[in-house]
Amino acid sequence: MFDEFPEPARSQLAAAFDEGRTRPEWCFAEGRARLAFWAPFAGADPVIVWQFDPGPDPAAAAELLRRGLRTTGLDKIMYDISLAPGLTPVVDRAVEHEALTAAGFVMEVERLTLEWAAGTDLPEDPGRLTYRPAREMRPDDVLALLMRISEGSLDHDTQVEVATAGAAHEARWMYDDLLNRRAKPGWFVVGHLGDSPVGLVAPDDHSIAYIGVVPEHRGQGYVDDLLAHGTRTLAEAGLQRIVAGTDVGNTPTANAFLRAGYSEVGRLFRYYWRAS
Template sequence: MFDQFPEPARSQLRAAFDEGRTRPEWCFTQGQARLAYWAPFPGSEPEIVWQFDPGSDPVAAAGLLRGSLEAMGLTKVIHDISLQPGLDPVVDRAVEHEALIEAGFTMEVERLLLEWVAVSDVPENPGRLTFHPARRMDPAEVIDILIRVSEGSLDHDTQVEVATSGAEKEARWMYDDLMSRKAKPDWFSIAYLGDSPVGLVAPDDHSIAYIGVVPEHRGHGYVDDLLAWGTRTLAEAGLQRVVAATDVANVPTADAFLRAGYSEVGRLYRYYWRAS
């Protein structure tokens, strides 16, 4: 089935298969339209329409989407369209947008795509916090911190998952996701002020995958400490480019990235489908 996709999608799908994140039976084609589903981490259910080439006919592509959703038996799916600043998916990816809407998806979130490059200064770590690798901690303790970080979160996906599935289930899913990332074992870390956990930061092999502060420590600029530590960790590992994303509505986090020397390089439009 992977051979029906053109390069570079074919090679990406084969690599994802080797990682346990997609399967041939998660791939569908109809005419010129092709799509493949993706699991966020090995062992999890597929929930991302990762490779989607709608061809030239949005109605046919929507039919392929609907048929694949029925065949997969899924209850929720997301699909992202990434664009350069100033572009609009309604205009600049019209066939893909129309296919998604026709298949019952809704565009709910606009996200900033951010980038730090090595020509920028590495943000200074203020030294207020100490960092402990999450992998060396009791999983229950890390999950508890993830639950606390989700309280009052401005992140849309976190808000939806906490409201529909509960904070503990969302935190356990996030723990499994972060532990599966391609990162050195000590990169995903919990930050402490003395004996009090302040928050967490999870760099992976190319990005800041997750960052958050617990409610009782918000308002003191600790997100800058977390981001400085995460960015410096990746810079010292030799990365020339670090990427990140945050909801446009999450102004405090977006501002923290800009203070740390990140710049906006695009927008991501996230579409959702949920079983009725």
């Protein structure tokens, strides 16, 4: 089935298959439309429409989406459209947008795409926190921390997962996802103030994948400490470009990235499909 996809998608799918992140039965083609689902790590269910080329006909592409969802038996999936600032999917990716909405997808959240580039001043880590690699901590302790971070979170996906599946399920999924990221073992860390965990930051091989502070320590600037640590970790590893994202409505996190020297380079429009 990968042969139905043009390059570079074909090679990307083959590499993802080798990593257990996609399968031939998750890939579909019809006419000029192409579709592939992707899981974040081996053994996980697909969570995102990863390769989607709708071709010129939104109705045919919508039918391909519906067929893929029926065949895989998924109960939820998401899809991202990334654009430069000022552009909108309704106008600038009209065929894609029409196909998604016709298949039952709804655009629920707009996210900022942020970037730190080499040559930008590195954020200062004030040294208030000490850091322990999450892999060296008891899994139950990290899971408990993730559950506490989810309390009052302004992140749309976190809010939806906690409301529909529960905080424990959301924390378990996030923990598994972060441990399976391409990253050095010591990059994913928990910041402590004395013996008290304040929050965590999880860089991977290209991005700040996750950052969060527990409720009782919010409003004291600790997100800046965690972000400085994560950014410096990747910069010192030689990355020339670090990407990140946060919901447009999550103003505190967005402002933390801007203070750390990140700049907005685009917008990501996230669409969701749910069986219900």
